[in-house]
Amino acid sequence: MEYQLIDGKATASAIKQSIAEEVKTIVAAGGRQPHLAAILVGHDGGSETYVKNKVIACEQCGFKSTLMRYEADVTEEELLACVDKLNKDEDVDGFIVQLPLPKHIDEQKIIMAIDYRKDVDGFHPINVGRMSIGLPCFISATPLGILTLLQHYHIETSGKKCVILGRSNIVGKPMAQLMMQKQYGDATVTVCHSHSKDLKKECQEADIIIAAIGRPDFVTADMVKKGAVVIDVGTTRVPDPTRKSGFRLNGDVKFDEVAPLCSYITPVPGGVGPMTICSLMKNTLAAGKKEYYK
Template identity: 45%
Template sequence: MTNVLDGNAVSESIRDDLADCIDTLTHEGVTPGLATVLMSEDPASETYVSMKQQACDDLGIESIHRELDADAPAGDLYGVVDELNADPAVHGILVQMPVPDHVDERTVLRSIDPVKDVDGFHPENVGRLVAGDARFKPCTPHGVQKLLAAADVDPEGKDAVVVGRSDIVGKPMMNLLIQKAPGGNATTTVCHSRTRDLAEKTRSADILVAAAGRPQFIDGSMIGEGATVIDVGVNRVDADTEKGYELVGDVDFESARETAGVITPVPGGVGPMTITMLLYNTVKAAGIQEDVAVDLP
């Protein structure tokens, strides 16, 4: 029987533990604060920000929101980030991507105080992750680590293959899996659009992380018997539904589950973990900035 991982259940368990951490902070007079910044008219971005705000409210994290017109000057966005950097009530800052074309994404990421960079994308935090001294692990790869742990899948000594090399998922996922630390110690291969014989490489994986952003790109024929398959992809495809579309992953779930030993669904797999690990990083940031020890899960 293939084990289908329930990301919602794992997420809820972690949030229960985070509630205890927030109680510790509250006892010391600290309320964790997360600021979200939106400079987009993209409905998906608006939905993501709304979900993050609701998650904060549910857990007892103060939610601060700043919204700018998509055609506002780039300097306006940098100014908002500067204000949030200086605000002691704000422990974490998240600028929702993508930003408009006239705003340089890398400049935005560098403008966030590294101690408030709860996405983990500031160059200082990326460097610390690579060096094995992570301050904040990027939310989606960290969520994948937590899912593997929940399924009792230890990467140590295993062959892991990551399909996708984005700064958000692929690269940090690779770095977490190769670390000489719990949840790491895997022999890791990163595949991408220029990889030759992709199916041969994915079939060799004990752990396969699909993060290419291509709907149902990986099917059962590309998966080794009994492999652990983590599907990070979330893709809209046309469907005969009320909305006119459905969400699918980068993995063809029905064929993959015939071969995989462990697999995540889409939706309901990695997705819930991403927001939960954002809350995790915000609680950690509050503990660091306020010098309060919290027992993170």
């Protein structure tokens, strides 16, 4: 069976281009550039890369961007003071705190301190709650990116059986909510996780599998039915001596053996990843336009 590769890189690039056009129009009409700020704590390799890519994406979209860096030993008070400052800064439309944070800092406390009207990551309980009942809000970037890809490739989701592997607050849970909702996925949703019985059987019956379990090569050919759509959210750094960096990014899906069974599949890298950053740009534009919250 000939599968179609879902190209997240090309899709994200086209969306960023249309955002840039819109920003030009806004600025030409006397409006202001959307402004995204990011708080980065410590020197985690993955986080450094993500934040760098977010800054580049801001340039491509014609946004203003500000990066605030702290060492790993920053106190919770200092971080909360920084969040408070960004909440009050009228020039900043939206901001993110790059996760994970060091162990001595309570992540949930930091997220709760962010003004939900500037929470372009969509992690604040107000945005999560609004999303779950279908009200306008900032939707968490990775699930929004996946929805955008499904729409972009005109993949039928209504009434389909969708299995989500993983139940994290960042991907699994919001993804399940969105795929279930009438205005988005309109699908029949099953969420599986490390303690699910018959996980393989659930996957075998799925029309759409969204793998966000964080275990390299977890989804194998014997778990996927012919013609399924497979979305791979996994990005685990796996040692690879042939690479200059010494590692490669590996997805949750054993691509080479699963792909021939699929109608559509996302690669890693170049699938969901670029769409996550692109969704953050979409949320920042909406924040700049005060689209959801006046």
